[in-house]
Amino acid sequence: MIRFKIDLESTELLDRITTIYNFKRDTITGRIALSLSLEKGKKFTEETLSLAQNGREYTPTSNLFGRLINDTDNFVLYKTIFDQHYNNELSENEFIRLYKLHLKDGLDLWKQQLDNSDITKGEHISILLKPIKKGLTLRSNTPHISIDRKKTEIKEFKDLLSFEIGKSENNEPIIIKINDLREFDNRNIAIAGMAGSGKTQLIKDILYQISKNSNDELKFIFFDYKGEGNPEQLKSFLEAANAEFVDIVNDGGVNFNPFLSINLDERQRPFSIRAFVDTISTFVPKMGVSQENIIISLINDLLDRKNGSYPTINELFNDLENYYEENGIRQDTLYSVIRDLSTNIFNCNPNNPSILSKSLYLNLPPALSDTLRQLVVFLLLRFFNSYFTSTNDCEPQDHIFPIRYVIVIDEAHIYLKNKNARKALEDLLRLLRSKGVIVVMLSQGVEDYKTKDFDFASQVQLPICLNIQNKDYKAISNFVGTPNSRYKLETEIKKLDSGKGLINIGDPKIIELRQWWRTKREENL
Incomplete structure (x- = not known):
């Protein structure tokens, strides 16, 4: 989530107007001021000087844009409004710069009207009633636009989706109810673990359980960047998860445009x-x-x-x-x-079914250059982003959030080190959060998920730390979340070993990880 400072003058105006209206938070004032500026049609050019950064700082927890009913941050909504207002797909830095300019413009407009009104007679209330009334009139006159749902609909799994990730030291199963809003308001998953830690075996087991527990209704795509997949060795997993194996080199490419x-x-x-x-x-x-x-x-x-x-x-x-x-x-x-x-x-055969209609294990062997392997992944991610953004948001029923698809990105650190790719992943996590898409990232270390310009761990509700090389307390706590007890987390970190994982749900705890090889043997798959 974004972090930035506004100018001192805007900060003082925010506090003054918030006090006049007795709003609970200054962010409410800010959202209204922003709408006043946009409603006037104000636009700033590239030549407009940026504002000073000597005022209030807003952080990922500031609730700057408000939240939707399912507790999803409204950042995407505001970003879309600005994109449309400027008829351009703005970068995050461009959006922040313009946000601050429009905030100050709206606050100045609001201040001018307040200076010319009698607050003792309630005229400050009338200032807000006029744009509200205008907005309601516009809404009542808005024509209904029908959408071709054939292009945008995908089946939703509306039941509770749960899976086990391992057992506690007391041999109690750790069950994750990933779409239960009482437990998770975010369904993205991050797994950190060095080679041999068991992360690949864990994600295979999770995908198997997702397929089994959804009666094969939920489909997934697994990007195997290492390209070590072997169809014979993977046969039991592919059959159990009802997935198709595609080797980009040996199978002559993937059927997708x-x-x-x-x-x-x-x-x-x-x-x-x-x-x-x-x-x-x-x-x-x-x-x-x-x-x-x-x-x-x-x-x-x-x-x-x-x-x-x-x-x-x-x-x-x-x-x-x-x-x-x-x-x-x-x-x-x-x-x-x-x-x-x-x-x-x-291979663009128009008669092939949609890539979303089946689960896919996409093998990207080292025979392909790094350029091609990374490009294949992101061209597909670009499609998923475009496709799901065109769908309606999932509507929770009681406390269950529907799920539509699962994306697994192995070796995520390869992309997280690339600034532009990092931005694409950031957009993916944000935009697909309300669309019922679970994004799972696997990387070698917890530090991979925190970069200068974005904290990916903040977009993940279920971080799982496996055995890693760098067991620095600060890095791990940034990844799994600040614990209730530092001593407890430090104690659990010392227990990390191959086949074990660390989670911070309630309290930090070490678990014996689920592993596909073990499940295959126990269930005779």
Whole structure:
């Protein structure tokens, strides 16, 4: 979650207006001030000077944007409003800068009206009633827009989803009710453990239980970045979890068209294409602005020619090849990557079922370059982000939050070290939280989840620390959460070993981890 400071003048105005209206928190005042600025149509340009950072600081726990009914932070809602207001997909830094400018603008507008009103006669209340009344009038006149649900619906698992992650030292099973809102308001999972700690065996066991306990209704995708999967060795797991194994190299690619992440709506298409190209440039070495513009232009031309349908990567490569030849451009890294994506990675058969309709174990062997392996993962993640964002939020029933899909990202530290990839993961965790998607990240150490610009552990409700090399108390407590007793956590950290895990639910405790190899033997799978 974001952390930033506003200017001193805005801080003083916030406190003054909050006191006048007797609001419980200054964040309420801030949200109203923001709406007053946006309602006037105010826009700031890149040339507008940034404000000083000498006032109040807002942190991940400030509840700055308020929360939805299912206790989901409204950051995404505000970010979307700003994107639409500026007709651009803003970065987080751009959003924060504009937020502070609009906050100050709205507070100044509010102050001017208060200075010209008689508070003793309740005129300050009338100031707020006018925009509220206007908003209600606009809402009553808003036409209903029907949506093609065939493109956006996916089956929801609406029952309680639980699985065991291990047993306590007293041999009591540790059951995780992942979509019970009384226990978890966030369904993302992070697992940290070095090689041999048991994290791969643990996640296989969890996926098996999810498949079994949902009667195979919940589907998942497992990105095996190490590419060590062997279909014969994985046979029992694949059969038990009802999953398909795809080796990107040996099976001739995966049946998927990455262009599906592009929104064909004329208003959204430019931003979707830009996001698609940004994903490519994140991982393609030395890809410059001119190359990005070439790809954007070629994709636009392709979409125009296809007239409402999606092109294939193969068609993009053909156009790119012709463009390079006609303009005398030498083959470069971009050329090689698009060629490899079209010939070895993505098979775009329109008759294939949706990639979301089945569970998939995607093996990415080292025979592929790091560039291609990472790009495959993020082109698929881009699609998931686009697809689920187009769906309605899941509606909790009583205390149960419906689940739609599970994404497992192995070797997550590979991406967390890349600033641009890190941003994409951050967006994924935030945007999919209300869409019923569980994101599971596996990494080698707890420190991987905390970076300069974002604390990924803050977006995870279930962190599980396995045996790790760096057993620093501060790093582990940042990952699993501050314990009730430092002594208790320090004591449990000393017990970490292969096959054991540390959780901080209620109190820190060491557990004997569930392992797929053991479950397979015990259940004769």
